[in-house]
Amino acid sequence: MKRVSIKDVAREAGVSISTVSRVLNNSAPVSDDLKEKVENAIKKLDYMPSNIAKSLRKGKTGTIGFIIPDITNPFFANIVRGAEDYLRQRDYTLILCNSDQDEKQEVKLLETLISKHIDGLLFTGTGNFNPVLAEKIERGFNVVFLDRIIQGISASYVIVNNSKGMYELLDYLTVTGHKEFVFINGNKETFSAKIRYETFKKVMGEKKLKFTHFYTNFSYEAGYNFGKKMKKMPDAIVCGNDLIAYGVIDALEDRGFKIPEDVSVTGFDDIPFSKHYKPPLTTVRQPMYEMGMKAAELLVKIIEEKQINTEGIILEPQLVIRGSTRRG
Template identity: 40%
Template sequence: MATIKDVAKLAGVSVSTVSRVLNGSGYVDKTTEERVLSSIRSLNYQPNRIARSLVTRKTKTIGLILPDITNPFFPEVVRGAEDEAHKRGYNIILCNSDWDEEKEQVYLSVLQQQCVDGVILVGTKLSESYLASIAATFPPIVVIDRTIALDMHSISSNNIQGAYVATSHLLAQGCRIIGHIAGPEQSVSARQRMQGYRQALDEAGIPFLPELVVGGDYRMTTGKAAAAELLRRSPQVEGIFCANDLMAIGALEQLREASIRVPRDVAVVGYDGIAMSRYVYPPLTTVVQPTYRMGERAIQLLFDSIERNQPEFQHIELEPLLEIRKSSTRRACHENASRSRHR
């Protein structure tokens, strides 16, 4: 197995020069750096990360805790983070919390023991008081998919605006009885999407009716069950805004089983913009979140904190985009039916 001395000998430089190239510290001219990197590749030299971390106090690892690896929204965030981390020579340690607050805390403790250089929390349910209590002794943290008022980085999309646009779209399609399949009450993003739904109804002069809201847990099975409950409570429902795409896909399945035509009888809109939403029938109108960009940007923020020692915390809010597909184009269905009747 090649050693750092072997690399130095092949490159014709000192061991300290090889060390500077590996650690990205100190000045090394471009020609020398390329010669060292070429020697590393030729010898297939693998640096001892543990030994390096003792010197640099960096492990080149990032912990990423997400709530549900089976939800397609989250792997897209992970992909963005992993691609950006790889470019910068970092590795990702992935943890799945199953929406369990206690499990999140355990994983944070484990990651701290592993001496990770930074942590990304996606959709965390941890309270701000708890996050504040660990911030002073913990590596840099980036919170994704949640607005936060603490001295730590956060990245989210404008959930209130996204839900407002989604509900306004249903109103524009002629829907007046609009149900909402909501996310978990503990989820900040779910509460914000409820707020956007209510805001759109209020501005349209339509009263908010609690019986038109059914709770879910961001999974397809609960979306299907929630749609059945919504139809039981209000058989006249004309539109359904779902707090995420998986629940919307479950709702589509329930409507199909009940022989309710989408969008002619009931229009459906989801949230997240997962790839699957394009391929269900009918293709799902959805509020698209820039998920890959969220993961990518999280690594960039951590890199600035870790490598460049930039302490300024950023709270980034990205704009979601409504992508209109066939599941909600109810007005077009009624206009086509009207033209057929007048032929």
């Protein structure tokens, strides 16, 4: 489709380009007669002022990039929805990129997005130091880290108090008589996985409890495979997210174990299916929609107010007790 330009509108209306411009921008008075001619021409040609040309002049594109591991994980789908709802209200559009937590892919996506002159980036990467990203931020590129803080990079962020969530979960489990633990964690390079493990280990030490810990990845399959080959049952299996917990529960049930009678199982996230799972999952709720919304809000503030100081927002998790854990 050949794009209709302001020249075409002027020709069609039989007026000068500057007259069309005055009508479009309301920048100077134009007679009703000329105004009508221009408006009819705009309608007839389906002319739309180019945001691209405008953005080149203003140095703004109204476009935000969002790099996440995988949109098919409901945790990220809910975060993205929160971000997009906020951005839409503020007339920004969202470019979505899946990275599968692959660091090379993250760098490639970052360079693509920058070459498209995004106004800013929401970034949920691995959590490992990324020199390309660090350099861009150093030069003033607008970024908000979501669900991540990256050591060695000073940038604004929105995270959830993972440590508190783990602490409350373990407090509940020990109070209800669980003494021996297995922790099936997610990807070891992920910020939140590391934090949760640190808190877990600390609590186990303080309370002198027996435990084993394993990094896997944040998927149903990881949980299922783990559940298939587990030998001795602990009192509780703490999982890195809800998907892992679903997998463990299904594998153990396939093997004839009863949840929670034989072993308690917990998740992390509280994705929408967890309350409907059978048994419904005891888990730590992360405010996913709010995480996306707050991160988008913070990024827009940084872009529009040219805020230089970094800002961190820490949201509160919430322990949700359901049927997958036993009492006392």
